[in-house]
Amino acid sequence: MTDPSTIVTVLDRAGFRLTEPRRVVAGLIADRNGHFTAADLVDDARERRLDVGRATIFRALELFTELNAVERVDLPNGEHAYVECEPVHHHHVICSQCARTTEVEACGMPAVARDVGKATGFKIQSHRLELFGICPDCQATNSRRG
Amino acid sequence: MTDPSTIVTVLDRAGFRLTEPRRVVAGLIADRNGHFTAADLVDDARERRLDVGRATIFRALELFTELNAVERVDLPNGEHAYVECEPVHHHHVICSQCARTTEVEACGMPAVARDVGKATGFKIQSHRLELFGICPDCQATNSRRG
DNA sequence: TATCAAGTGAGACTGGGTATCGTCAACAGT
DNA sequence: ACTGTTGACGATACCCAGTCTCACTTGATA
Numbered sequence: 001m002t003d004p005s006t007i008v009t010v011l012d013r014a015g016f017r018l019t020e021p022r023r024v025v026a027g028l029i030a031d032r033n034g035h036f037t038a039a040d041l042v043d044d045a046r047e048r049r050l051d052v053g054r055a056t057i058f059r060a061l062e063l064f065t066e067l068n069a070v071e072r073v074d075l076p077n078g079e080h081a082y083v084e085c086e087p088v089h090h091h092h093v094i095c096s097q098c099a100r101t102t103e104v105e106a107c108g109m110p111a112v113a114r115d116v117g118k119a120t121g122f123k124i125q126s127h128r129l130e131l132f133g134i135c136p137d138c139q140a141t142n143s144r145r146g
Numbered sequence: 147m148t149d150p151s152t153i154v155t156v157l158d159r160a161g162f163r164l165t166e167p168r169r170v171v172a173g174l175i176a177d178r179n180g181h182f183t184a185a186d187l188v189d190d191a192r193e194r195r196l197d198v199g200r201a202t203i204f205r206a207l208e209l210f211t212e213l214n215a216v217e218r219v220d221l222p223n224g225e226h227a228y229v230e231c232e233p234v235h236h237h238h239v240i241c242s243q244c245a246r247t248t249e250v251e252a253c254g255m256p257a258v259a260r261d262v263g264k265a266t267g268f269k270i271q272s273h274r275l276e277l278f279g280i281c282p283d284c285q286a287t288n289s290r291r292g
Numbered sequence: 293t294a295t296c297a298a299g300t301g302a303g304a305c306t307g308g309g310t311a312t313c314g315t316c317a318a319c320a321g322t
Numbered sequence: 323a324c325t326g327t328t329g330a331c332g333a334t335a336c337c338c339a340g341t342c343t344c345a346c347t348t349g350a351t352a
Contacts, residue, residue: 017299017348020348021300052300053300054339055341059300078220102266112255116277120239122248125242129274130273131259132271133271134268134271135266136266162330164318165318165329167330184309199333201333202331205330205331
């Protein structure tokens, strides 16, 4: 998932125009590995002297989210971030040290949702699960540092 | 959980001052059953002619959150809301029709977190689970309406 | 290459949340 | 009860994320 063409392909297939700004935003996203905020992309664009308006970045993110090419996650601090991801139901594991994210299926979840529905009488329609922790690399770094 | 004294007690025990504005905010929270936003409380206060500053409401919410008397949840639409709750780990089931919330233990979650940790190599530290659906009352109302 | 709707950018605007700072009042000590 | 300390308050200015508007541009199609 570090190839901007993935998003571009999705765009094309959904019948949206392949404009230069959208390619740029897709590129910026592809160049980021972990999660990122809209502001991150705005900064990236400015640093690289890529002329993309702020509004356009927000619009692109909105569109990509709709197409399931990226997903919104809410960080523990309340910030809204995005992660590039596969367009199937899944969850994110987020490293609280380096911001790297990984997708998981968490296949135990349907059972949990079913139990909760039974216990509360709610008809569960959707859920959101985000896991926070330390990724393997950071664990290694930490233990090396003592 | 419709008694403002719960929050007040928590405040007192933690060594914070029991000021009038804090009582008022606690009261406003107690009078709401489902989730609410900071803006909701600001409106409530104004409607009832209770003189509490906007900043104070935000500060009170922040404090109550720290003391685990209320919890922040992120609605699917990205809004930040709060729910009054017990100060133990749990999750929220939120009715997407009437905003009513219920707490659940979701005791299957530790197993899911463990599995995810094993699968990804992450050392899972915390997780956030929110479930959205239709509460029993709304289900009944809906079927009655046809 | 001409057309025209889809898309863009600048910038105004909105709304949630925070920082500042002078004032006030809850609590502890007398 | 009285008073001093200091945490808390309220008004207001401010900041930042995100949205809206509107005149202009550009990509897909013929």
